[in-house]
Amino acid sequence: MSSDNAKVAWDACLNIIRDNINYQKYTSWFEPIKPVKLSDNTLTIQVPSQFWYEWLEEHYYTMLRSTISEVLGTDGKLEYSIVMEKSEDHNSDRSVRMPQRPVPPSKPQEMQGYPSHSPGMIQNPFVIPGLKKTKIESNLNPNYVFERYIEGDCNRLARSAAMAIAENLGNNSFNPFFVYGGVGLGKTHLIQSIGNKIKQIHGDEKNILYISSESFTNEFVHAIRNNRASEFTMFYRNIDVLIVDDIQFFSGKEKTQEEFFHIFNALHQDGKQIILSSDRAPKDVPDIEERLISRFNWGLSADVQLPDFETRYAILEYKARDNGIEFDPDIFEFIAHNFKSSVRDMEGAVIKLLATSSLQKIDHIDLFMAKQVLKDMVKETKKHISIELIQSQVCNYFGIDANKVREKTRKQEVVEARQIAMYLAKQMTKSSLKTIGLQFGGRDHSTVIHAITSVEDRIKNPKHQRIIKDIQHSIELASI
Ligand code: ADP
Ligand code: MG
Numbered sequence: 001m002s003s004d005n006a007k008v009a010w011d012a013c014l015n016i017i018r019d020n021i022n023y024q025k026y027t028s029w030f031e032p033i034k035p036v037k038l039s040d041n042t043l044t045i046q047v048p049s050q051f052w053y054e055w056l057e058e059h060y061y062t063m064l065r066s067t068i069s070e071v072l073g074t075d076g077k078l079e080y081s082i083v084m085e086k087s088e089d090h091n092s093d094r095s096v097r098m099p100q101r102p103v104p105p106s107k108p109q110e111m112q113g114y115p116s117h118s119p120g121m122i123q124n125p126f127v128i129p130g131l132k133k134t135k136i137e138s139n140l141n142p143n144y145v146f147e148r149y150i151e152g153d154c155n156r157l158a159r160s161a162a163m164a165i166a167e168n169l170g171n172n173s174f175n176p177f178f179v180y181g182g183v184g185l186g187k188t189h190l191i192q193s194i195g196n197k198i199k200q201i202h203g204d205e206k207n208i209l210y211i212s213s214e215s216f217t218n219e220f221v222h223a224i225r226n227n228r229a230s231e232f233t234m235f236y237r238n239i240d241v242l243i244v245d246d247i248q249f250f251s252g253k254e255k256t257q258e259e260f261f262h263i264f265n266a267l268h269q270d271g272k273q274i275i276l277s278s279d280r281a282p283k284d285v286p287d288i289e290e291r292l293i294s295r296f297n298w299g300l301s302a303d304v305q306l307p308d309f310e311t312r313y314a315i316l317e318y319k320a321r322d323n324g325i326e327f328d329p330d331i332f333e334f335i336a337h338n339f340k341s342s343v344r345d346m347e348g349a350v351i352k353l354l355a356t357s358s359l360q361k362i363d364h365i366d367l368f369m370a371k372q373v374l375k376d377m378v379k380e381t382k383k384h385i386s387i388e389l390i391q392s393q394v395c396n397y398f399g400i401d402a403n404k405v406r407e408k409t410r411k412q413e414v415v416e417a418r419q420i421a422m423y424l425a426k427q428m429t430k431s432s433l434k435t436i437g438l439q440f441g442g443r444d445h446s447t448v449i450h451a452i453t454s455v456e457d458r459i460k461n462p463k464h465q466r467i468i469k470d471i472q473h474s475i476e477l478a479s480i
Pocket of ligand 2: 188245246
């Protein structure tokens with residue numbers, strides 16, 4: 001049986017290999033290889049992935065070549081069969097066959113080093129044209145570039161460090177680069193800008209990978225479940241620029257942290273760039289191993305903070321121009337004033353305005369409309385509702401002078417407006433009955449109670465209820 005012969009030949013190879021590399025590498029890379037057949041002095045071995053094959057070729061080419069020569073003689077040949085379990089086409093047992101090439105005679109002193117080829121010489125037996133370089137999909141969003149990232153006091157340090165890293169890859173001391181800050185403040189945009197810039201400078205020469213820590217964790221769990229942990233590790237060790245987003249997600253995930261720790265060390269040692277982000281400073285990320293935290297502090301940590309008004313305005317203006325949108329400056333001002341906690345929320349506001357105007361076929365959005373459309377989104381930051389505002393809105397509704405509700409007059413229409421205003425003051429502000437009374441011309445708190453109960457009585461009638469709702473609505477609008 002050729003497969004028995006194959007096993008014998010491969011076992012002989014393994015004996016030699018075992019003596020030449022350390023045990024861990026041996027078990028990781030060589031034990032999983034299966035001998036398939038031996039015929040015409042050609043040994044066919046099966047490896048689990050293209051990446052595996054490339055790894056062997058890159059790291060063990062010389063050793064394998066000498067080993068084959070030793071076991072099969074100088075005319076021995078090696079053929080690879082790659083069986084990909086997770087093949088992208090639906091044919092899961094697809095195998096890629098290596099072309100047969102003669103194995104050149106080996107010199108024992110070549111065992112440890114990578115041989116130098118000169119053109120025209122016999123080629124590396126393991127090279128498959130077109131498969132030479134592992135291409136890694138970077139996962140970068142092409143829109144996240146420095147050119148679209150507005151600088152402000154809030155992000156100046158982080159942004160300039162990021163630029164320096166991209167422009168001086170492998171030659172900067174910001175390794176790892178750790179960006180932290182609250183949600184929606186531009187961390188993802190910034191760290192991806194580094195990747196995109198490096199791509200622009202180095203093309204495909206550098207393997208860049210952007211990954212969220214959540215995906216990293218999921219992939220790792222998947223790899224373990226499928227007995228592919230070492231392949232997972234090797235994949236990551238092949239990366240030149242590793243960008244891991246939101247590493248706070250590693251909290252409490254010990255196994256993932258351990259794996260990441262080893263990958264981190266290997267990459268760092270090789271001078272590969274590591275870029276991380278988190279929603280808080282390294283020392284504040286909970287349930288992360290101390291040794292990882294200490295490594296996060298090896299390079300540079302920089303925070304992104306809440307942008308100030310001017311930067312928010314500049315970002316809005318830029319985004320609008322970038323998307324061919326025209327807004328009145330007072331709308332930018334309104335949004336910049338009311339969306340202070342995240343750039344993402346500001347973008348959400350712009351999108352909502354656009355969506356509404358296109359749905360309702362409105363050519364021009366004015367400030368009043370913008371306020372109305374966005375009122376639900378700005379609730380938390382809305383202006384304080386004062387008793388004065390309530391008084392003026394109520395009186396406005398009934399067409400009476402606002403001072404009247406603060407005076408002693410007992411005219412029926414004023415009494416009604418006064419009672420409604422007192423009722424709404426109780427509903428919409430935190431003022432005490434006493435304060436409310438005082439603001440209505442120094443009335444007693446029992447007068448306020450009386451007003452409230454009589455309004456409560458009246459709104460049992462839907463017509464009155466409607467009136468109250470309308471007034472309430474106008475107060476809310478006016479308070480934005
Ligand atoms: P984070 O990762 O911190 O939660 P993101 O990077 O996802 O935030 O940013 C949210 C949105 O805000 C993105 O669309 C991003 O383009 C935008 N953004 C944030 N900061 C800036 C900035 N300084 N200039 C331009 N756009 C920004
Ligand atoms: Mg993010």
